[in-house]
Amino acid sequence: MTRTTPPPPPRTSVQVDTPERPQEDAVRPDAGTATWRAGIRRALRGGLRPGPWKRGPVLAALALLLGLVMLLHAGITDRGGLGSLVETFLPWLGLFVPLLLAGALWRRSAAAVVALLLPTTVWLSLFGGLLTDKSHGGGDLTLVSHNVGADNPDPAGTARDLAASGADVLALEELAEHAKGTYEKELARTYRYHAVLGTVGLWSRLPLSDTRPVDIRQDAGPLGATKSMDEKMGYQRALRTTVATDHGPLTVYVAHLGSVRVMPRGGFWTESRDRGAQALGEALAADRSERVVLLGDLNGTTDDRALDSITSRLRSVQETAGDGFGFTWPASFPVARIDQIMVRGVAAESSWVLAATGSDHLPVAAGISW
Known part of the structure; x- marks a missing residue:
């Protein structure tokens, strides 16, 4: 018996329709068109952005x-x-x-x-x-002025530091009554001559004469204020004396002008200081001495208009012979030079600020010559 093999089943072909890929040339813009559009966008952005002369x-x-x-x-x-x-x-x-x-x-x-x-x-x-150093060094006489502070915890140490400064003439301001004896005792070893009137004093290696008070019209503080330092310290805050030098007499003023305070309702209160500055300026204008020196705490800078009556007659040593701004207050971080040495008829050779003492002010020093 013969076996017959059945024929294979017919192949069925399945046709899958594949979408035609679009031609690139039909969807992609040419390079020139893209560059042109990008240029338009940049121009628009540049037009909206202000130029360097219109910024800020x-x-x-x-x-x-x-x-x-x-x-x-x-x-x-x-x-x-x-x-x-x-x-x-x-x-x-x-x-x-x-x-x-x-x-x-x-x-x-x-x-x-x-x-x-x-x-x-x-x-x-x-x-x-x-900003430049204008000091020349030397000088015939060394001057020092210092507001020693009524609340100074170490007046004896302050006096010793000042005596060691080499000053020939030393002016002190804000001398508290309880500390005057200490300063007189400590400074007596270095300075043979001294004069104290109220809360200001002058110590000198050279003879003093004709010492007298100067009325700078100090009175009570602003109405409604608590008792001011001016009231606590008293009102005799300036003196005039004559120092005998080898070059002739030198007239010396020591002054402590009134305090400046910020009042909650009255703003920046300067009335006492301003009156004192005007009175001191009048005294200087009337003084016919050939050589004059002013040492003191003026509670104002030489730029302050309130001191015009003084700065128009005397010249600050810091401006003519200093090195830097010479700030003196407050001692912990000085921001203003309110302690001054000013002269007329003598030349300032140098000006500097001394190291801190127990006061809230820094001492100032200057060398002068004839």
């Missing part, structure tokens, strides 16, 4: 305002002591220049950078001379 208008305005404040500080009203307050801290306004410059560079503002030329120029014209 606020920074530019602040720079101009800063320059005008320093340039026209004398025109600021002194109502509430505002003018005196600005002038007391006038050198510190220069710190705003680098801050504004940093902001201008960050904003890439050409206008702000150019505007900063005004405050920079004004500040340098006012204080640039203090």
Whole structure:
């Protein structure tokens, strides 16, 4: 018997429809079109972004305002002591220049950078001379002035430090009644001559004569204030004397002008200080001495308009023979030079600030010559 093999089943073909791939040329724009569109987008973005001369208008305005404040500080009203307050801290306004410059560079503002030329120029014209050392060294006479502080915890140590300074003439202000004996005892070893009137005194290696008080019109503090240091210390706060030198008589004033305080309702209170400055200026104007020195705590800087009656007649040694700003108060972090040595008829050779004592002021020193 013969077996028959069945034929294989017929193959069934399955056709899968594959979508045709679109031609690239139909969907991709040519390179020129893409570049053209990108250029339009960049132009639109550039048009919306201000240029370097239009950026930072606020920074530019602040720079101009800063320059005008320093340039026209004398025109600021002194109502509430505002003018005196600005002038007391006038050198510190220069710190705003680098801050504004940093902001201008960050904003890439050409206008702000150019505007900063005004405050920079004004500040340098006012204080640039203090950045160099103008001292010459030497001198015929060394002067020292120090507000020793009524609350000084170590008057004996302060006296010893001052005696070791090499001063030929030493002026002390704010001498508390309980400490006067200590200063007289400690300084007697170095200084043969001295005169004390009220809360100010002068110690000298050279003879003194014609010592008398100077009325600088000190009185009570502002109405409603607590008892002020002026009241506690008394009102005899200035003297005039004559020092006999090898070059002839030298007239010396020692003064401690009234305090300056911030009142909660009255602002920056300077009335007592201002009256004292005016009275002291009148005394200096009436003094016909050829050589005059003023030593003291004036509770104001030489930029302060309240001291114009003094600064118009005497010259600060710090401005002519100093090295730096010579800040003296407060001793822990000095921000203003309110302790002064000023002269007329003699030359300042050098000026410096001594190390801190137990006071909240730093002592100031100067070498003068004929």
